Amino acid sequence: xxxxxxxxxxGASLFDAAGEEAARAVAPLAVRMRPRNLDEVRGQPxxxxxxxxxxxxxxxxxxxxxLLWGPPGTGKTTLAYVLSxxxxxxxxxxxxxxxxxxxxxxxxxxxxxxxxLTGTQTLLFIDEVHRFNKAQQDALLPAxxxxxxxxxxxxxxxxxxxxxxxLLSRSLLLTLRPLPDEDMRALLDQAVQDERGLGGAVALxxxxxxxxxxxxxxDARRALTYLEAAALGLPAGGMIDTAVLERAVDxxxxxxxxxxxxxxxxxxxxxxxxxxxxVDAALHYLALMIEAGEDPRFIARRLIVHAxxxxxxxxxxxxxxxxxxxxxxxxxxxxxxxINLAQAVIHLALAPKSNAVIKAIGAAADDVRSxxxxxxxxxxxxxxxxxxxxxxxGKGYLYPHDFAExxxxxxxxxxAAAGRRYYEPSRHGAExxxxxxxxxxxxxxxxxxxxxxxxxxxxxxx
Numbered sequence: 001x002x003x004x005x006x007x008x009x010x011g012a013s014l015f016d017a018a019g020e021e022a023a024r025a026v027a028p029l030a031v032r033m034r035p036r037n038l039d040e041v042r043g044q045p046x047x048x049x050x051x052x053x054x055x056x057x058x059x060x061x062x063x064x065x066x067l068l069w070g071p072p073g074t075g076k077t078t079l080a081y082v083l084s085x086x087x088x089x090x091x092x093x094x095x096x097x098x099x100x101x102x103x104x105x106x107x108x109x110x111x112x113x114x115x116x117l118t119g120t121q122t123l124l125f126i127d128e129v130h131r132f133n134k135a136q137q138d139a140l141l142p143a144x145x146x147x148x149x150x151x152x153x154x155x156x157x158x159x160x161x162x163x164x165x166x167l168l169s170r171s172l173l174l175t176l177r178p179l180p181d182e183d184m185r186a187l188l189d190q191a192v193q194d195e196r197g198l199g200g201a202v203a204l205x206x207x208x209x210x211x212x213x214x215x216x217x218x219d220a221r222r223a224l225t226y227l228e229a230a231a232l233g234l235p236a237g238g239m240i241d242t243a244v245l246e247r248a249v250d251x252x253x254x255x256x257x258x259x260x261x262x263x264x265x266x267x268x269x270x271x272x273x274x275x276x277x278x279v280d281a282a283l284h285y286l287a288l289m290i291e292a293g294e295d296p297r298f299i300a301r302r303l304i305v306h307a308x309x310x311x312x313x314x315x316x317x318x319x320x321x322x323x324x325x326x327x328x329x330x331x332x333x334x335x336x337x338x339i340n341l342a343q344a345v346i347h348l349a350l351a352p353k354s355n356a357v358i359k360a361i362g363a364a365a366d367d368v369r370s371x372x373x374x375x376x377x378x379x380x381x382x383x384x385x386x387x388x389x390x391x392x393x394g395k396g397y398l399y400p401h402d403f404a405e406x407x408x409x410x411x412x413x414x415x416a417a418a419g420r421r422y423y424e425p426s427r428h429g430a431e432x433x434x435x436x437x438x439x440x441x442x443x444x445x446x447x448x449x450x451x452x453x454x455x456x457x458x459x460x461x462x
Contacts, residue, residue, distance in 0.1 A: 029224045043180060044177065058086050064172070073220050076154035089150060092124050094124070097128055101139045130157040137163065138167075144170050145170065185209060208245045226249050266285055266289055275310045297329055300322070303326070307321070311354065312357035356423060356425050363420075379394060381393040407444045
């Protein structure tokens with residue numbers, strides 16, 4: 001190499017370094033505060049602890065294929081970047097929102113060329129990989145199979161449903177969790193003090209920090225973005241308090257403590273509003289909980305309970321709707337899942353109401369606890385095993401399908417509970433139909449309808 005070439009190369013290196021420094025200076029706070037190694041990664045100890053699969057991949061610098069599944073802002077991109085840094089791999093990032101098969105193949109071809117020329121491995125990171133269709137995901141398979149690249153895919157949706165089987169089976173699936181409050185506090189403190197962050201130019205009041213944690217809902221990127229917006233324009237030594245934060249993010253601080261009175265009072269008002277069929281009040285409390293950072297899984301669980309406790313058989317579709325909303329919480333996540341939760345709330349609030357289901361199981365449980373039960377009648381006992389017939393099991397059992405209406409009069413309850421009624425249906429909504437059906441069946445079973453033990457198509461069998 002000539003002296004001129006050396007000077008040219010040195011100049012290019014200095015230019016690149018200056019460019020990187022300038023890029024870091026204008027990068028968002030969330031980017032500047034990215035961890036530089038696994039020990040700096042917060043909130044995911046199950047992935048970064050000694051002996052974890054991810055730690056082993058890093059320590060052995062082996063080619064890898066990893067799928068990172070978790071809510072937004074939990075560190076999927078950060079982990080991919082850290083993996084590339086600590087294993088000295090080229091970091092190539094594509095977004096499935098904008099990239100197509102041609103970009104994927106170009107990135108793979110470039111990685112193969114780099115591997116062949118310099119021996120440098122490439123970490124190919126695909127953000128939101130679930131947005132790729134089957135053909136686009138299949139285009140990754142040769143590179144993953146032949147280890148031309150180390151593949152890391154990030155997704156907010158369940159990979160079992162959103163990633164093709166061949167890619168899923170070749171990848172290590174790692175689940176990321178929303179950042180706990182204590183990790184979020186530490187991250188905010190570090191961002192305020194660290195030279196990569198705000199460098200101590202401003203201070204963050206404790207109340208504002210707690211509000212940031214609530215607003216973020218476990219999303220570190222959102223917390224740092226709001227912090228940066230609040231710090232913008234403050235003089236040196238300025239204080240970020242709740243008022244400054246409200247102006248910066250254009251959101252009024254929601255007074256809500258997820259572990260205190262507000263948590264219990266708001267969820268109580270929420271359920272009572274649905275029970276009282278006030279859809280507007282129910283939606284108000286739903287919005288309050290979501291904006292305050294309440295765990296959407298907690299809201300979904302309460303909806304599932306309410307669907308049976310206060311709607312029940314008056315609208316049997318209420319329970320599947322509530323369960324579907326809970327599944328959406330897992331598959332979609334915030335902020336979009338607020339729409340699914342709102343749909344379920346509207347359905348349940350406007351549905352006809354009945355508490356007959358909870359009263360029925362409560363009455364049955366009271367009888368059991370009070371001793372009003374007893375042995376299972378002999379004709380209902382299991383007669384499938386050898387020797388059961390000698391014990392009289394199944395003797396005299398009448399097979400309902402052999403009788404008119406599929407119903408035959410015989411004893412089902414233990415003798416001590418004979419004649420007890422637990423389910424007392426209302427006449428609200430669809431339950432009126434079930435009330436008529438229950439009354440007809442009971443009249444046949446107790447003989448008040450004049451039903452005889454006469455088979456419709458032949459004797460029933462045990």
